[in-house]
Amino acid sequence: MDRVLIKNLGQFEGQDVIIKGWLYNKRSSGKLHFLQIRDGSAEVQAVVFKGDVSDEMFEAADKITQESSVEILGTVKKHDRSKLGYELSVKEVKVIGESVDYPITPKEHGVDFLMKNRHLWLRSPRQRAIMVIRNRIIKSVRDFFNNKDFMLVDAPIFTPAACEGTTNLFETDYFDQKAYLSQSGQLYMEAAAMAYGNVYCFGPTFRAEKSKTRRHLTEFWMVEPEMAFCNIEQDMDMAEEFVEYIVQQVVDHCKDELETLERDVSKLENVKRPFPRISYDEAIEILHKKGNDTPWGEDFGGDEETLISQEFDRPVMIHRYPMECKAFYMKQDEQNPKVAKCVDMIAPEGYGEIIGGGQREDNLDILLAKIKEHGLPEEAFDWYLDLRKYGSVEHAGFGLGIERTVAWVCGLHHVRETIPFARLMDRIRP
Amino acid sequence: MDRVLIKNLGQFEGQDVIIKGWLYNKRSSGKLHFLQIRDGSAEVQAVVFKGDVSDEMFEAADKITQESSVEILGTVKKHDRSKLGYELSVKEVKVIGESVDYPITPKEHGVDFLMKNRHLWLRSPRQRAIMVIRNRIIKSVRDFFNNKDFMLVDAPIFTPAACEGTTNLFETDYFDQKAYLSQSGQLYMEAAAMAYGNVYCFGPTFRAEKSKTRRHLTEFWMVEPEMAFCNIEQDMDMAEEFVEYIVQQVVDHCKDELETLERDVSKLENVKRPFPRISYDEAIEILHKKGNDTPWGEDFGGDEETLISQEFDRPVMIHRYPMECKAFYMKQDEQNPKVAKCVDMIAPEGYGEIIGGGQREDNLDILLAKIKEHGLPEEAFDWYLDLRKYGSVEHAGFGLGIERTVAWVCGLHHVRETIPFARLMDRIRP
Numbered sequence: 001m002d003r004v005l006i007k008n009l010g011q012f013e014g015q016d017v018i019i020k021g022w023l024y025n026k027r028s029s030g031k032l033h034f035l036q037i038r039d040g041s042a043e044v045q046a047v048v049f050k051g052d053v054s055d056e057m058f059e060a061a062d063k064i065t066q067e068s069s070v071e072i073l074g075t076v077k078k079h080d081r082s083k084l085g086y087e088l089s090v091k092e093v094k095v096i097g098e099s100v101d102y103p104i105t106p107k108e109h110g111v112d113f114l115m116k117n118r119h120l121w122l123r124s125p126r127q128r129a130i131m132v133i134r135n136r137i138i139k140s141v142r143d144f145f146n147n148k149d150f151m152l153v154d155a156p157i158f159t160p161a162a163c164e165g166t167t168n169l170f171e172t173d174y175f176d177q178k179a180y181l182s183q184s185g186q187l188y189m190e191a192a193a194m195a196y197g198n199v200y201c202f203g204p205t206f207r208a209e210k211s212k213t214r215r216h217l218t219e220f221w222m223v224e225p226e227m228a229f230c231n232i233e234q235d236m237d238m239a240e241e242f243v244e245y246i247v248q249q250v251v252d253h254c255k256d257e258l259e260t261l262e263r264d265v266s267k268l269e270n271v272k273r274p275f276p277r278i279s280y281d282e283a284i285e286i287l288h289k290k291g292n293d294t295p296w297g298e299d300f301g302g303d304e305e306t307l308i309s310q311e312f313d314r315p316v317m318i319h320r321y322p323m324e325c326k327a328f329y330m331k332q333d334e335q336n337p338k339v340a341k342c343v344d345m346i347a348p349e350g351y352g353e354i355i356g357g358g359q360r361e362d363n364l365d366i367l368l369a370k371i372k373e374h375g376l377p378e379e380a381f382d383w384y385l386d387l388r389k390y391g392s393v394e395h396a397g398f399g400l401g402i403e404r405t406v407a408w409v410c411g412l413h414h415v416r417e418t419i420p421f422a423r424l425m426d427r428i429r430p
Numbered sequence: 431m432d433r434v435l436i437k438n439l440g441q442f443e444g445q446d447v448i449i450k451g452w453l454y455n456k457r458s459s460g461k462l463h464f465l466q467i468r469d470g471s472a473e474v475q476a477v478v479f480k481g482d483v484s485d486e487m488f489e490a491a492d493k494i495t496q497e498s499s500v501e502i503l504g505t506v507k508k509h510d511r512s513k514l515g516y517e518l519s520v521k522e523v524k525v526i527g528e529s530v531d532y533p534i535t536p537k538e539h540g541v542d543f544l545m546k547n548r549h550l551w552l553r554s555p556r557q558r559a560i561m562v563i564r565n566r567i568i569k570s571v572r573d574f575f576n577n578k579d580f581m582l583v584d585a586p587i588f589t590p591a592a593c594e595g596t597t598n599l600f601e602t603d604y605f606d607q608k609a610y611l612s613q614s615g616q617l618y619m620e621a622a623a624m625a626y627g628n629v630y631c632f633g634p635t636f637r638a639e640k641s642k643t644r645r646h647l648t649e650f651w652m653v654e655p656e657m658a659f660c661n662i663e664q665d666m667d668m669a670e671e672f673v674e675y676i677v678q679q680v681v682d683h684c685k686d687e688l689e690t691l692e693r694d695v696s697k698l699e700n701v702k703r704p705f706p707r708i709s710y711d712e713a714i715e716i717l718h719k720k721g722n723d724t725p726w727g728e729d730f731g732g733d734e735e736t737l738i739s740q741e742f743d744r745p746v747m748i749h750r751y752p753m754e755c756k757a758f759y760m761k762q763d764e765q766n767p768k769v770a771k772c773v774d775m776i777a778p779e780g781y782g783e784i785i786g787g788g789q790r791e792d793n794l795d796i797l798l799a800k801i802k803e804h805g806l807p808e809e810a811f812d813w814y815l816d817l818r819k820y821g822s823v824e825h826a827g828f829g830l831g832i833e834r835t836v837a838w839v840c841g842l843h844h845v846r847e848t849i850p851f852a853r854l855m856d857r858i859r860p
Binding site: 117151158172197387392425 | 859860
């Protein structure tokens with residue numbers, strides 16, 4: 001008899017089937033043992049009734065330990081009170097791999113202990129819920145761009161020169177030279193946009209920042225679309241459509257998981273276009289009204305982002321920051337040369353910046369001047385400058401950080417739970 | 431008037447539209463200029479007739495250089511002989527960004543020159559065809575596993591210890607320790623399979639091999655599924671279904687691109703299940719018959735793979751290699767302890783190994799012995815060994831290299847053209 005996945009048990013009502021999985025919980029009551037079994041596809045309760053099995057097997061079933069792997073032969077029965085809608089009446093149960101002293105028990109554990117046991121912690125219902133939502137967010141990202149015929153163009157990880165200094169870069173010996181791990185695929189996407197119009201990359205990026213905050217990972221995934229013939233307004237249109245899409249996909253497909261995480265779904269259902277768009281100047285006004293005295297010209301930190309986000313019930317887009325806050329490639333606003341045609345999207349509920357982007361400088365002379373102003377080596381950007389020499393066009397894009405998005409959508413305090421194997425300043429194991 | 435994408439021109443037959451794009455070719459004949467325009471979505475011919483525009487504009491149109499960006503107002507007309515089925519009768523043409531002395535001309539260029547100008551080379555029809563097929567292959571990989579409810583579990587890039595020595599690993603300072611760039615996510619996927627049943631990871635992997643062959647990149651993308659309750663036979667079933675799917679998706683969706691590459695499509699159409707499955711012993715027999723005297727116990731190289739693949743008209747799976755050829759985690763065959771329950775899939779037409787995989791050792795004691803035998807530090811694998819302590823189950827998986835698959839499907843001699851920005855021993859720019 002072939003094994004049936006637990007999620008498919010409903011197709012076999014009244015029939016005998018074999019399932020294979022792990023015991024994650026158990027309780028007994030007189031002549032009954034209730035074995036809670038998961039196999040990755042779903043969970044089911046397997047009921048061992050003393051009258052249905054040999055005394056030996058009934059006793060053995062009582063001794064199955066947490067996380068032992070088991071094979072169970074049983075009859076599928078309707079069971080309306082359970083999530084699955086079905087349970088299993090056990091005829092035979094057999095342990096495949098025993099589990100002795102499984103370290104993660106239903107009692108409370110410290111975060112450090114759980115992170116050390118991440119390879120096992122992933123099995124718990126809460127972590128599973130986060131990973132299911134992460135999986136859905138990533139699928140939605142790809143579907144969104146595939147549906148719009150964006151071409152995936154993978155950016156390289158090894159890069160020769162630092163875009164903006166080497167301070168926060170991981171360095172490696174690369175045969176007879178040095179290479180740095182990429183912080184962003186953007187410059188490469190600009191080249192690709194000149195070839196294919198609408199493109200995106202989606203891969204891991206790296207930041208060697210010495211910070212232990214709840215928002216920082218050394219290794220995180222980022223998706224970066226880039227569009228030719230696109231200005232800052234169209235860029236914001238795309239960003240809000242994109243974020244609405246991925247959040248609503250989670251709302252539609254991950255009801256159970258959001259419930260497991262006790263997430264207030266109404267806050268997510270609310271994430272619908274149009275999102276508010278305010279200029280940096282307006283953001284400064286809001287801050288000043290609220291008693292935060294950030295002077296014009298300074299970038300915002302987490303505190304400022306939270307103060308601004310409190311004014312809105314959905315993500316807010318702040319555009320046109322002072323030129324000095326932003327990278328050299330940002331497009332100067334012709335209306336007001338002091339500001340850049342850039343945008344940050346701040347998640348609601350204090351989850352901080354999830355998107356950074358904007359229109360890129362497409363004028364060769366201005367770009368050359370900016371490179372000098374920022375003290376960057378011109379020769380490192382020769383190929384990038386080529387894009388302004390051979391058919392330069394208006395273009396724009398943005399980057400969305402997956403882990404911060406997962407933290408926001410799941411309602412998690414710390415990003416360390418948003419990725420299967422988090423890499424932090426003080427953690428590269430398991 | 432909004433800009434229309436070239437691929438959508440057919441919806442506007444008889445109407446005036448604006449397109450924006452780049453001029454990739456041009457020819458003139460008396461009173462006509464034929465401008466070949468691409469915008470990333472498709473290509474179209476824009477016809478400038480002397481009688482339709484001012485003399486000034488007619489002359490200016492003649493001077494538009496290769497890869498200049500242009501904005502064109504014109505009327506959409508049916509044109510059956512073109513791929514698109516439509517052409518544009520030009521009313522106005524205007525240069526957005528001039529292109530002076532574009533380096534890649536229709537004449538022949540050396541590969542080194544083209545690789546140095548990769549950021550521009552990507553614009554050429556041949557490179558576009560490869561990138562479209564790469565995009566389709568990657569989409570098919572994700573669709574295949576999503577359709578089967580595999581959970582995406584991203585493996586980390588930073589790893590603390592070397593799975594099998596540090597010789598071929600890129601090393602980086604990681605705050606107060608060393609980290610290595612991952613060669614494979616497999617061990618992490620095994621942990622994930624114990625949590626979620628069927629899982630996969632898909633990301634860049636790194637190999638610091640000092641080899642300049644046509645099959646080696648230092649940075650390449652790999653997809654690695656892992657399945658709980660799966661043996662070597664089921665693993666091979668999955669591998670052949672998977673490869674058939676991605677190849678047939680390309681055949682179905684990329685006809686134009688395969689034609690551009692002059693690929694013999696019949697060879698790809700033939701990639702249908704079942705694929706031949708031969709044991710290592712049978713492979714050795716084939717080699718000996720063909721005059722290759724590889725002794726039993728040695729691994730196969732490119733030459734052997736090519737000789738074996740010549741016997742078959744589709745990919746061939748070679749299973750049960752000698753234990754000593756393979757990594758410590760391979761499951762020993764109970765029927766014949768000299769061989770491992772592993773499998774390599776060799777592409778036809780001499781394109782070499784595209785898949786490596788197999789069943790994993792799930793017995794704690796045997797695995798411990800193998801780690802000792804291979805001289806590996808047991809403490810580095812403590813968490814990996816945990817997977818055999820807490821509910822161990824039969825499990826298997828495989829890894830498929832994207833770039834080798836793209837090379838095979840596209841019929842390319844060298845992998846450097848299969849990835850947008852190839853990283854080779856002597857190349858990390860642009």
